[in-house]
Amino acid sequence: MVDADVRQGCMLAPDSLATGMDWLLERTVESCSTGVAFGQSSFTNLDFADDVSLLAELLKLLVIRLETMASEAASLGLEVNWQKTKVQALGMQGGYAINH
Secondary structure: OOOOOOOOOOOOHHHHHHHHHHHHHHHHHHOOOOOEEEOOEEEOEEEEOOEEEEOOOOHHHHHHHHHHHHHHHHHOOOOOOOOOOOOOOEEEEOOEEEEO
């Protein structure tokens, strides 16, 4: 039996996770490089540890990113928790501000 758990307090664990998440996000956003613009800056994702927010101007682009992320995560032995996955729409639709 192989035990692949990381012991609590392991000094390598944060770096191991960060390296894997950086690789995963790089592979995810390169499939669809456009992000969300805020002024002169453009963002494709926001992440902290194992929490990720993927950003896209259109829902269809977001779906592509989510599918790519799930596929690439599987190659690392990780999986997207679809029960915790949420989509939030921000912006204007038909002249009305939306936030749901």
